[in-house]
């Protein structure tokens with residue numbers, strides 16, 4: 204931390220003392236200003252917001268430089284007592300540049316002020332844990348994957364057991380990442396024929412379910428726990444082992460309608476009671492299991508680490524997924540960027556592909572930013588209130 208304390212210009216005005224208990228909850232005057240243009244700025248902003256609140260920042264530093272030579276780290280801020288029985292975890296940056304969105308929401312949530320002011324009624328035995336930029340290398344370098352070329356949200360599998368097999372991906376790996384880019388028409392025709400055969404969901408599943416056989420491929424789940432996976436597990440052991448109730452909101456972008464925050468039920472337990480509890484907290488939820496989500500079932504998402512490391516707790520989790528561009532465009536940006544890595548493209552092409560990838564996951568538009576903040580804040584407040592209703 205620098206010696207200079209930067210006072211955030213966005214600190215919300217203190218709400219007028221309520222004349223009625225159902226007072227308006229605090230909000231941010233200009234939420235679009237919560238968003239940053241680089242990982243380094245986002246990180247500084249988040250840490251300043253924590254410091255302004257008097258909260259400590261716990262950093263797990265990665266021994267690799269950022270895109271501009273900056274320090275890369277997973278930063279954790281705990282807002283609330285260390286022995287709280289109820290814990291709400293907010294995660295950003297599992298997928299690199301998707302972290303612009305999550306980081307802005309986390310910074311805004313810190314700037315809203317003390318948790319007690321955010322819900323009607325008392326806050327009981329509750330803490331919030333912000334995990335900022337879980338994949339800091341990808342965030343800084345504008346890659347969705349980690350420094351190991353691994354999709355962190357496919358990496359939380361049991362590596363002592365046989366790894367999942369994605370036979371569908373095997374059929375299209377070389378079509379997705381052909382030797383030349385842009386792909387020849389014959390390649391795109393072959394992919395279109397495959398998509399025709401398996402349908403849109405089948406295609407999405409083939410590409411993004413997760414695969415463990417092609418280290419230079421897309422949605423590669425890895426062959427060992429990545430640095431970020433290990434960092435997450437250590438954080439969960441430090442902060443989650445004493446909790447009875449753990450909720451989490453893992454913030455993503457790139458799927459669904461522009462600016463819409465889809466609340467996707469995220470749990471290895473698919474039973475009705477847990478889904479019903481989550482539905483009561485957050486309202487309308489989608490499910491990858493029933494096909495109501497813009498996402499699909501995946502192997503090894505980060506929520507599985509939460510179950511593994513904190514088995515004593517009851518868990519209630521969502522992914523909050525914000526739409527950006529149409530899926531076709533997002534997938535093309537992903538393919539192009541992966542192509543530069545697979546074939547070792549020159550610096551100019553790599554830089555251009557990464558800039559396009561960043562733009563696909565982070566629209567630089569005020570309407571999108573305002574919509575993201577509104578829905579992020581709402582989902583957070585709903586989780587905080589929901590946690591109060593479960594026994595500990």
Ligand SMILES: [Zn+2]
Pocket residue numbers: 297298301454455456457
């Ligand atoms: Zn994501």
